[in-house]
Amino acid sequence: MLKWRGGPTGMCVLCQNCIESRNHLFFECDFSSTVWAALAHGLLKSRYTTDWQLLIDIISTNQFTKVEAFLTRYVIQAVVYAIWRERNGRRHGESAQTAERITAWVDKQIRNRISAIRLMGDKRYEKAYQFWIQTRD
Structure with missing residues (x-):
């Protein structure tokens, strides 16, 4: 698209500092890394990264408990969706949202999903809500 005349500049619309790429948009951009860090740092702890490929490698392993794996994968999905x-x-042309507002929206989506699972009677993720709250401190 950069080669098309009159097309977009290719600059990231979130930070205006770099050419947009998958790796930049998810999660190297200053804007998206702020959202990502707020939601994932407490969850991933020492495994925390903004590197897309490392993140894919991390979630592809079996180094998590069932609850940790569910939350980690769901957080990635929700953040990628929200950033996109x-x-x-x-x-x-829509109004820009702040990183804090997007973070709050994603957090609410995660809490709602956990609550929905609990309401359906699925006991496998009984401790997910408490675990999520602990990662938010």
């Missing part, structure tokens, strides 16, 4: 939605919204 914000990126597209900005690209199409």
Whole structure:
């Protein structure tokens, strides 16, 4: 698209500092790394990274408990969706959201998903809500 005349500049619409790429958008961009760090640092602890490939490698291993694996994978999914939605919204003229607002939205989605699982009677993730709250401190 960069080669098309009159096309987009290719700059990241979230930070305006770098050419947009998958690795930059998820999670090297200053904006997206702020969201990612707020939600994932407490969950991943010493495994925390903003490197896409390392992150994929981490979640592809069996080094997590069932609850940790579920939350880690769900957080990645929710953050990627939220960042992509914000990126597209900005690209199409919508008002920019702050990193804090996106973080709060993702946190609420995660809490809602855990609550929905509990309401369905699934006991496998009984401790997920408490674990999630502990990672938020």
